[in-house]
Amino acid sequence: xxxxxxxxxxxxxxxxxxxxxxxxxxxxxxxxxxxxxxxxxxxxxxxxxxxxxxxxxxxxxxxxxxxxxxxxxxxxxxxxxxxxxxxxxxxxxxxxxxxxxxxxxxx
Amino acid sequence: xxxxxxxxxxxxxxxxxxxxxxxxxxxxxxxxxxxxxxxxxxxxxxxxxxxxxxxxxxxxxxxxxxxxxxxxxxxxxxxxxxxxxxxxxxxxxxxxxxxxxxxxxxxxxxxxxxxxxxxxxxxxxxxxxxxxx
Numbered sequence: 001x002x003x004x005x006x007x008x009x010x011x012x013x014x015x016x017x018x019x020x021x022x023x024x025x026x027x028x029x030x031x032x033x034x035x036x037x038x039x040x041x042x043x044x045x046x047x048x049x050x051x052x053x054x055x056x057x058x059x060x061x062x063x064x065x066x067x068x069x070x071x072x073x074x075x076x077x078x079x080x081x082x083x084x085x086x087x088x089x090x091x092x093x094x095x096x097x098x099x100x101x102x103x104x105x106x107x
Numbered sequence: 108x109x110x111x112x113x114x115x116x117x118x119x120x121x122x123x124x125x126x127x128x129x130x131x132x133x134x135x136x137x138x139x140x141x142x143x144x145x146x147x148x149x150x151x152x153x154x155x156x157x158x159x160x161x162x163x164x165x166x167x168x169x170x171x172x173x174x175x176x177x178x179x180x181x182x183x184x185x186x187x188x189x190x191x192x193x194x195x196x197x198x199x200x201x202x203x204x205x206x207x208x209x210x211x212x213x214x215x216x217x218x219x220x221x222x223x224x225x226x227x228x229x230x231x232x233x234x235x236x237x238x239x240x
Contacts, residue, residue, distance in 0.1 A: 009137040014144060014200075016151070021200055023141040023153070045165035052136040053157040057198050057205045066204065070155055072195045073209040077216055081223045088227060092234045099238055 005029045008055070019061040027052045127164075136160075139192065144200075153198040155207075162188030 011023035033046025054070040142154035164186035171179025199206040 011137045011141050014151075016200065021205070023137060023198075025137040025140040027136055040170040041168065043165075043167040045163070047161070047163035049159070049161040050136065051157075051159040052140050054140050054155045054195060057153075057200075057207070059200075059205050068198075068205040068207055070196050070198065070207050071209055072157060074193075074195075074212050074215050075157070078219050081219050085223055085226050089230055092230045096234050096237045 002032050003030070005031070009052075019059060022058040022060070023054070024056045024058060025052050026055050141198075147199075149201065151200040153200065154194065155196045155198055156192045157195050158190070158192045160188070160190040162186065 005028075007027050009025050009027055011025070014021040027050060029048065029050040031046065031048045033044070035044035036042070053072060053075075056067045056069050059066045059068065136158060139158045140156055142156070145152045145154075164184070166182075166184035168182040169180065193212070194210045196210055197208045199208060
């Protein structure tokens with residue numbers, strides 16, 4: 001099926017005594033494919049992209065469940081810098097426009 | 108486009124490619140995100156990574172204008188693929204619970220910081236030029 005897809009996948013449970021450890025990952029994928037058939041010719045092709053990243057490690061014991069999130073520090077830093085870069089550009093543009101309008105006003 | 112159902116080896120080959128796509132998309136990738144558990148003293152360590160994969164294929168077959176002759180027949184195809192994995196953390200499983208130790212890629216963080224610094228210098232310079240010209 002063409003298009004984006006998101007799913008949560010769980011790894012095989014790891015049994016440690018009375019505890020059970022289960023890993024969880026989030027998978028994003030995009031797929032596009034096309035096929036063309038005529039009487040004498042056929043052509044087809046497609047592309048697939050998949051990104052999988054860890055989310056939590058689940059620990060189950062005696063009826064309780066504890067979820068320990070797995071943080072991607074590098075990804076968090078890059079997202080923070082990207083947001084800061086966008087905000088910086090917007091703020092400086094607004095400031096420049098405001099300053100120029102203020103200097104041109106008759107007051 | 109013909110309305111007839113695709114038959115013959117050409118359609119089979121194209122369908123095989125598409126079936127490969129489906130298998131690749133449905134394949135459980137959680138096993139590539141979390142590595143094999145490694146015993147370390149009284150604890151167990153599981154390496155954790157972020158995995159991305161991409162690939163593309165194309166195929167074309169032509170039978171030529173004359174069905175009774177092989178003149179003009181041809182077939183071609185190609186494909187490419189890439190798989191990358193980046194370490195994210197180490198999961199340490201002890202008797203007390205699960206500890207996650209993040210892995211910081213300093214080179215990657217440095218490159219991102221340098222890009223941001225260059226972006227900030229560009230905008231600061233642009234702002235000063237607009238204010239004082």
